[in-house]
Amino acid sequence: MTSQRPIVALSTGDPGGIGPEICLKAALDEDVQGLCRPVLVGDPMVMAAHIEGGGLRCAVDPVSSLADVNGATNHLPLIARDHFSDAPFQMGAITAQNGAASVDTSVTAIQMALTGDVTAVVAAPNTKSSINQAGIDYDGHLSLVARETGQSQEDIFMMLSFGQVNLAHCTLHSSIRRSLELITRKRVVSVIRAVHETLIATGTSAPRIMVSGVNPHASEGGLFGDEEAQIIAPAIADARADGIQLEGPVSADLMLHRDDVDAFIVMLHDQGHIPAKVMARHGAAGVIIGSPIQFASVGHGSALDIAGQGIANPDAMIEAIRWFFGETQLP
CATH class of the missing domain: 3.40.718.10 (Isopropylmalate Dehydrogenase)
Known part of the structure; x- marks a missing residue:
């Protein structure tokens, strides 16, 4: 009816x-x-x-x-x-x-x-x-x-969704300098959990999530920065301890080639919005999670x-x- x-x-x-x-x-x-x-x-x-x-x-x-x-x-x-x-x-x-x-x-x-x-x-x-x-x-x-x-605002996040792609952001509308200050171990764990809970609530029983680095090539073993080793990798380990299936940190420019992942998490606005607007043009939904x-x-x-x-x-x-x-x- x-x-x-x-x-x-x-x-x-x-x-x-x-x-x-x-x-x-x-x-x-x-x-x-x-x-x-x-x-x-x-x-x-x-x-x-x-x-x-x-x-x-x-x-x-x-x-x-x-x-x-x-x-x-x-x-x-x-x-x-x-x-x-x-x-x-x-x-x-x-x-x-x-x-x-x-x-x-x-x-x-x-x-x-x-x-x-x-x-x-x-x-x-x-x-x-x-x-x-x-x-x-x-x-x-x-x-x-x-x-x-x-x-x-630290507890909720934006996830761009189009077709089978879910692309969440650790930071959004802030300068690069401010975004780097916001990317903490706690915040990365929070966005991982928010994505995981959202996927569970919408019918994905065992979500697979991939997390990007913040630096080029996810710092390539420390050559281009230490945020991956000092912040992102420990946050991934914390979330894995809760039973969340995760991969990363990986280079943001390689992530979306994967079709066996239920959601991707990027650290910065443009790491997510640029590929989303290229791939979906005018068709991406910005879902607020958490x-x-x-x-x-x-x-x-x-x-x-x-x-x-x-x-x-x-x-x-x-x-x-x-x-x-x-x-x-x-x-």
């Missing part, structure tokens, strides 16, 4: 970017509607602007209660937020109003997940410049989820230059929704 399918909140992200459009397209996808009941979170006027500008054949219906979310239709349920009653909406622009609106949609969806009203949250991209103009401290969805769920809620975002930006034109690709949004149900379809 329709009412038995879980409800997934789609946070529409930066209203001036492609977020509302890819949320609309994902919510209209037949496979998505077969897996869950998508509900949008955003401003009705913004949604109408994206529907009209993109020539989309749908409408949004504000709902006062999630009990009113019935399922498959081209009349999409919307948790309505009022973001522009006292300020003009600008499509494709970096503005404080757009920044504040994007954070509000994410926070609203996260709170719905914390109260159990929705099973999961999938968030469209935000624009950091707009959020900074609004005076809000923000460096990505990871820190926002940590703040709203009362967790330390959090009390199920939250994923897309692995691309808000593309202000094509906003409101109806040409945005919703694949990453759809992939993120599918991920929660074990239905990823990218190669």
Whole structure:
């Protein structure tokens, strides 16, 4: 029955970017509607602007209660937020109003997940410049989820997922210098455990995990640094003592050739994001692991230059929704 399918909140992200459009397209996808009941979170006027500008054949219906979310239709349920009653909406622009609106949609969806009203949250991209103009401290969805769920940012991590590839990061949005300070034995053990527990929870009974080094060639026996010997290898040994199947530290540039591994862990943002964007282009889901809620975002930006034109690709949004149900379809 329709009412038995879980409800997934789609946070529409930066209203001036492609977020509302890819949320609309994902919510209209037949496979998505077969897996869950998508509900949008955003401003009705913004949604109408994206529907009209993109020539989309749908409408949004504000709902006062999630009990009113019935399922498959081209009349999409919307948790309505009022973001522009006292300020003009600008499509494709970096503005404080757009920044504040994007954070509000994410926070609203996260709170719905914390109260159990929705099973999961999938968030469209935000624009950091707009959020900074609004005076809000923000460096990505990871820190926002940590703040709203009362967790330390040190305890949750981002894992890019596409097809059969799961690629987690020990550090994310920090400078290389700061990232090297953050890579500690404790933190590496924490990300290993978070990945292991996530894979177990999603149906992999005995996960096999590969951990990268931080230096070129994983330091090649100490020739290019000692972080592998002093930090990463001891952390791997600690996690192995808990019965986790691990390999590493290995060179980050060789890892993804392996197809017998359930998840990869890299130390730095670009060690994971560059190969993910090459391999999956616009189709990677950014899943937050170690959090009390199920939250994923897309692995691309808000593309202000094509906003409101109806040409945005919703694949990453759809992939993120599918991920929660074990239905990823990218190669």
